[in-house]
Amino acid sequence: MVSPFTLVPEQGIEIRRGRMTAVATPAWLSISPVTLFTTRTWVRIRYRSSFFDDPVRPLLRFTTRSGEVLHDAMTGAFAGGGEWIGRVPPGTMAVSVSPVTRTGQFDFTLESVEPVSPLHLFWRGLFQAWKWTAGSVIARLLNARREARQALRFAGTATPLSDYHRWMQTRSRDFDPAGLDAPRFDWTTGPTTRLLLSLNAAEDQDVRALLTSLQRQAYARWVLYLVRPNDGAMPAFVTELVENEPRCRTVTDIADIVPDIAAGDWLSILPHHARFPDHALACLMEHAARNPDARLIYGDEDAVDASGRLHAPILKPDWSPLFEQTVGYLGDAVFLKAPEAGADGLLSTLWPNPRVESRHIAMTLPPGAVSHLRRPLLRRLSPVDALAAHPAVQSPEPPADPSSWPRVLIVVPTRDRCSLLRRCVQGLRERTDYPDFHCVIVDNDSREPDALALLKSLQADARFTVLHRPGPFNFSALSNDGARSLPSDVIVFLNNDVEMLSADWLRALVKPALRPQTGIVGALLEFPNRKIQHAGVVLGLGGDAGHIYHSEPVATRGYLGQLTGEREVSAVTAACVAIERKKFEAVGGFDEVNLPVELNDIDLCLRLSERGFVHVLTPHARLIHHESASRGFKTNGYTVYARERAYFDARWAQVIRDDPYFHPALSLYFLRPALG
Template structure:
């Protein structure tokens, strides 16, 4: 009786491929048992009107049981190409503009359950980020069979069967030398290194800290499989005789240099000084309290850093007791500048919808272990040694890369221990407090509202705690009822 509903004996792909959206309409494919929010079409139309350049629109989603019970909302980030290559986070409800479909085609049934994922990947190849719009509201409700299942969310649900084939085809079309495979909570892309990998210069600032810095350097030398790197140790005024003896000893080793700088501690300046004399095409910023776990850490990070459009690359860092220390940086936590996502998560926990275990884009990554191409480091002027001598210089550096058009990437496949801040003085003296407040104030003045609207996060998630808890009240923009 509803004239806008047409019944047809067809598969989802057949129905989608036969539908005519007109010259400038939109098409979406939904599973028959799933449900749309009452205002779903209104909100998507609203987004299309507000962003006339949009060609692909996706929304947040949750689960719904037969009795109407809803749970497990997936509050997604804004467009995140690297996360898409790790899971189909766009997933069930995506609206495609008719002109885009005329360019990329419709659903390819050869990919089975991954046909929609394949279509999103093909769309991503034609669109820049400005034309992909995220509506941060749970407008799609995924059906589950029972009340028990409504809470039993598995991140692998966002890695549809056949998705690795769709992903491999996507990589091939882009001329990207990489392999796609199913791994853990989603997919993993392994990028190939060049036949002759570039020389990497690793910068390690320290003042004394013999036990930690020796552990750091020896773990790099003993465990790292990557064949071409040099270590530049920046000795910032060390006066411990044993440390000085060790620095003299390692300076005689091939591929290790020691620079002496007795000026007051300025983390940014120390790294910039190393950059000025480095020989490598790729730079690595390494804290003196880092310890290598995975032998392929450097190859993994370099292979990503060499990809077109990639800025800084960060690693998965663990506290010594094997809880998570760094899985990407989220802006705006606790009213400040930034902090680490999923901090203190236990080993084996994939985190919020798998996001603690999937390669993805973040606005920033920590310089405790950061890889970046030399050309990009120089393009944005290195670390800010004038305004950010100690705190937030890595966040600012990453945001300047982002401002220049690059995306920063975090990988869980490069794993190291971070014996965090073991040699840094605590910020308790009046001078240290004033220095920190000044650097925090500079960041807020420089980056403004971006610090509280991180595109790699979601306004429905809390900034009060790093575990992806729900925000209350939500920070999503309030909109009028339809």
Template sequence: MSALRYLAGMAFAENARNLFPVSQLRKSDHDSWAWCSQSCEPVFGLRLKYPLSRGWYMLETCLSGTMAMVNSTFYFDFGDGFVEKDTVKLKGRSGKTLKRLVYFERKPKAVRLAPLNARADFNVDSLRIIPVSAQFAHSRMLKRISQKNLVRDAATPEQVKSRLEQDAGHIGIGFDELLRETYKDTFDEVSYERWIRKYEVPLFSDRAAQQNEIDSFQSKPCISLIMPVYNTDERLLRDAIDSVQRQSYTDWQLCIADDASTAEHVRPILEEFARQDGRISVTFSDTNKNIAMASNDALALARGDFIAFLDHDDLLPGHALFAMVKAVNANPDGQIFYSDEDKIDLDGNRADPYFKPDWNQDLFYSYNYICHFTMLRRELLEQSGGFRKGFDGSQDYDLLLRATKTAGFKNIVHVPHILYHWRAIEGSTALASAEKSYTTSAGIKALEDHFESLDGGAVSVEMGGQPNTYRIRFPLPETPPLVSLLIPTRNMLEVLQSCVESIINITAYKNYEIIILDNQSDEEETLRWLDFIQQHPKIRVLKYDKPFNYSAINNFGARHAKGEILALVNNDIDVLNPEWLGEMVSQAIRPDIGCVGAKLFYPDRTIQHAGVVLGIGGVAGHIFKGINEREGGYFSRALLTQNYSAVTAACLLIRKDIFEKTGGLDEENFRVAFNDVDFCLRVKELGYRNLWTPYAQLIHHESKSRGYEDTPEKKKRFLSEVARMKLRWSADLAHDPAYSPNLTLADETSRIKS
């Protein structure tokens, strides 16, 4: 289809004039904007000028407004109403034309548009639904897939087509179907079923190859699986035990403790399995002791080198023990091994894969992300003392807190494969964490006990934003340390003044100084204000009379800082919550913590920064960028304190002694971009953990004073800094321990990789 025919198709396209408000929309009070979204879920209807038919269409939208990012969703009613499965999403910057091809199997009866996921004033500058030919659609899809590097060994549209034709033949589906799936993956969450087919099946389907590998293992430990049982559904109990018997690695022992089940079928089933398989050991209790004590009864049967845990209604894939023992051989000093997990329903459908990070101590304090499938060395478990009474519902969390402490938070190995299927049935925490509210209280008790054993209990623990998540409040000393807030600036008085006033008027933590680093301001109004504001007892103004170099300016400020803590703060930051600085200081003074980052929002209250992930876009990116402030992101991580390899310097705290140990920011190689990522990685090299907290919240008017990388000179400098990052940190960029290799690096969405 030629460009001329594409333009001709626009004559039959729907447009923005045919939109009408359905919900949570009103006329804007501002002359510049037509609409105001009254919530995070505004909806337009679209009056169809022409009936939409079966076939290919190009969706085009352009929205501009007070929001930084646009997250739009088209809803199509094919006769079943507006349902989630019939949606198409478009995401990008405000003011940018966003395009996406879509194929209608049936004629849509009605169309709606959810323009934003934020409160904002905005215009719909354009909207088109343009009919296109299959040839045009195929060519554009192949081009986009090649640009996104989603197909291995395929850098051009022609190579993508050839590779997809081969792959379609291997997996037994049509080329057109695979092309559409792959194109969809460049925008949306990758189908988990497709991920299984593409990555898991080729890796684990060959049992003969697994046996050959097992034969070559230097270490072949016996694995004792602990399974407490109580009134389990007959089918689910049989399925759980069958899943152990189907393991390709056969040196295992299944230790079952029945906790005085009243269901008549339980005992005969367990006795039957024990008679048939000598690797299955069973004990029966006369009284109900609850899960922790029943687990100890099962532990008493164990004779293995490692102890693993299986709930009585869950499943192990056939390669689970093979993958774990392979990890043991690759990590002979490993003490604790944990894997990824997913959920499975009664029909065997798998969903909600949890692709976890490597050991992340502060995420573990925020919730038990290790959970399933977990395996410990027998000696470690014995030293840790087994399960304890009084922690039912979080007995595994309590045990792991003690075990990680005993192991010294070292030799904890993540096995990045799905090795556990958590049964999603009514009453299970797999289905909804609120199903068992007592588990949160038990988790708080376990954490309180853990911290009391570490430092005498000065730490306080409370429930986080969701059930089974936790907020740890670390104490401040009686005399809190002085914090030096370093704010580089040049002119832009309105931005700077808002920043400084928000710090002074909102911040609850009072022991700070503000050092404004004036980088050649020449506007008279700004200079007058700088003269005036330094009369404030907490504020100093220092002149930095050299060309802009973010790293050098902050190093200059650090040399003049009086505080024990340095805070790098952009001049386009506004404080939101009073406790932001106290929270960040309480984290920064922990002996093992390096850089501390904050939760930053765009002015429309979508997320600008919730941690930096290495490898996104080739170097690094802000994870969860653009999601709504109320959203949790992937497994609620946007709501939880945790460790990241890096955090943004737009608002970053660090102890001055650590800053000086690293030599500060690299002002030679990273004058503008990536200086914060490079700095965080050098801090990490010294043995400190970098940390992000969601409890320090600020607005970031990103690049408002400096602008974007949009001139030839800026682009050249930016590309040179990209090259230096890749040269210096290539190994780190290849795998970020705070992020799963099974998640995408194509963008900041944390979706499954394609």
């Protein structure tokens, strides 16, 4: 049953000429009546936003009677609509939503708030994520209630990528030019989108379908150029199309297009089998108007089969140069802004290999000039499963080794568990071919005789120093003390429960850390059973931050080929990371006051990101991680570390809601990419 409600500006939002406008961030709307939530335990919220707003994840805020403030990020309205399923915190007194992360006009509305049965999630989870369902039951039996609720969300709220068509049916809506999607600038005088299609491979039905999709566009300023061979006769169907549609033209030389091009027009070379969703060009032009510095815009893609079934979504990250070099993920939905002069050079560069040349152009553009439009801009006609959900992996030239390797200080906090530390030390001695490193073992009150004996024996090795730091376990303080103990150019933080697999692991970790723009470099970590423990951190995953691909087989290529080479990530785990000392010290190291145990590595990454540094996950450094073996595993982590999680949430809620390298259409409650 749909319930009535209102959205009232609460903070940073004004109503101007009848439209909501964010005048400051964070921008909040209060939802009333609050009884829509307080009379239910689990709810489903359906909402809509304009196609012309960035589909950032809306952020919910629950305020309870005790004064506790809890945030929860929803899925971005990728296809115009979105859905969130979650539990209303007990004692909720007020509920607010933050729909945007930037100032300016926006359009957002709630459609419904409905009760959801936990039993429904339980049964759904049995079929798609039975381990999480079982985990929910076990946590409930152990009276770990929050952990049980969290496991239930992981079990029953995500949708597999293979069910994209069904997911789109419940999230997509019609284009609404008189309402949510009213134009925000004068479309009759806007730039023209100039599209090129080679007739060499295109069939009659392909060209007709493309032209039909263009004729349905809400934004009408486009021209389609059909490029035919010099020695080829004009196909009869082309003559027919050109006669009936003045915006469809033929050329034999791309230079013939140049006189048509005005500065500010947008150019794209299309693959055969291309189609455009009805709102695609309107979204493109509104995005260009909202991002005037953009010179290359790329969008997401999907496919449709002959029966009209959608499949194979390609949901791309925001601009990621390293990942582009490895995979070439920009794909075909790429549009370049015509310059004031030199359009002929731009076209001749792109033709006839636009994928490769678009990458080269993107690599030369300044920051902010490459912009990701996080909506489906291009659709291919393709049988189900014929189009892989990731591009082909490239083979980029590996960067050269530095002329001289910098001195590295390896910091290893430890307490007892001699077998773990011995294996780690053995790996440093026998499976590390790095030419210049020193290791400081930061001992936190080891008491076991064999551990004390091992620490004493290390004093005879000039490459090792033991630093004694007794007291309550504080990973941040132990790591900071270790980093300060000796000089070095690069610091590597290494857990004592890590085991080396190959001797070049440290070189692979340090090399990308030396790039000026790189913040922290993380390794790909495996469990002893050859499953992935860490392959990068996604902000907001599980509420705060989590390890994507956790427990997947180590041979996994990853969605879009993410695990086939270095890629940008928002954060990495400190179990094995490298960072230049000057960058680490510039932000004050780990936060030992507010985050002594949990989330300190994510916090460090985010503080570095504030300064413009980009973090890297490299699969070329692979190690085994016996996770949390030295301090134990806690089933009630939410309770034990509640203070740290509350601080982290208050500090970073507006940041972790929208990881730039994890598409907002993807679920934050599944450990491999799935639809939210």
